[in-house]
Amino acid sequence: MTDIHALAGAYVLDAVDDVERVAFGRHLAACETCAAEVAELREAAARLADPTWSVPPPRLRAEVLAAIRRTPQERPGRGVRSGRPGVGRWRRRAALAVAAGVLAAGAGAVTWTVQEQRVRDERASVTALEAERERIRAVLTAPDAVVRSQVTPGGGRVSVVVSAGRDEGVVTLGGLARPGTDRAYQLWLIADGAATSAGVLPAGSDAATVLVTGVRGKGAFGVTEEPAGGSRQPTATPLTVISLT
Structure with a gap:
């Protein structure tokens, strides 16, 4: 009969x-x-499952597998040397289960790494958004800021604030007719009759605040409705054209 003490x-x-x-x-x-042994083993298992527990080093998996390969295995048919029959079998079962737990913790480390990368990406996005807001604030408060605004035929409004000194502008669109899900409003800077894309709103969007660059020397600003993703050049009659001079 198996020694019951070996079952912990x-x-x-x-x-x-x-x-x-x-x-x-x-x-x-x-x-x-x-009872004491079971309590200690349960605490160790809980730590392995705890997401705040220290992440095992990448080499741990290779070391565990190497240790298993180096450990002599009892061949079938050989007697158990311990004075307590079945102890070796249960200890080997527990050891394999613990090794599986360690390898599972290694898989958890991969998940942790992916989550950390996601957090870093989100932090980078927040940092970029804050930097853009600072640039918008700088344009709006620039000493040479010029403000132009126009009501569109459908009752919406487009406002443009440009700073030649910063070579940047801020465009605010609101109340425009909502384009279809496969259409989008595109912004243009115009100089000497040539239009240069200044950004494309998300498909179906009818309002936005957009920071644009390269406004120095441009005579006008326009908005057209284009296929989702934008066009290289305007393909429709401008919804509005605002003089910047």
């Missing part, structure tokens, strides 16, 4: 059958040594 590791890792689980559960009530 397998019991914690749920690597026992129903009969062994019931028998060991009764044994725990009367054995302080096994």
Whole structure:
């Protein structure tokens, strides 16, 4: 019969059958040594599952597998040398289960790395957004800021603030007729009859505040409705054209 004291590791890792689980559960009530061992093993397992626990180094998986390869394995048919029959079998089962747990922790480390990269990307996006807001604020408060505004035929409004000194401008669009999901409003800077794209709104969007660059020397600003993603040159009659001079 298997030494019941050897079941502590397998019991914690749920690597026992129903009969062994019931028998060991009764044994725990009367054995302080096994109860203490079970408590320690459960704490270790909880730490492995805790997402705040330290991430194992990448080499850990290779070291665990190498250790398993180096460890002599009991061949079938050979007697157990321990004085307690079945102890080696249960210890090997517990060791393999623990090794599987360590490898699972390694997989968790990969998930942690992906999540960390996502956090870094989100932080970079927030930083870029804050920098753009500062640039918009600088244009709006620039000493040479020129403000132009016009109501569109559909009742919307387009406002443009440009600073030649900063070579930047801020465009605000609101109340425009909503284009279809496959259409988008495109912004243009115009000089000597030539139009240069200054940005494209998301498809279907009818309002936005956009920072534009390269306004120095441009005589006008225009908005057209284009296919989603924009066009190289205007393909429709401008919704509005605002003089910047």
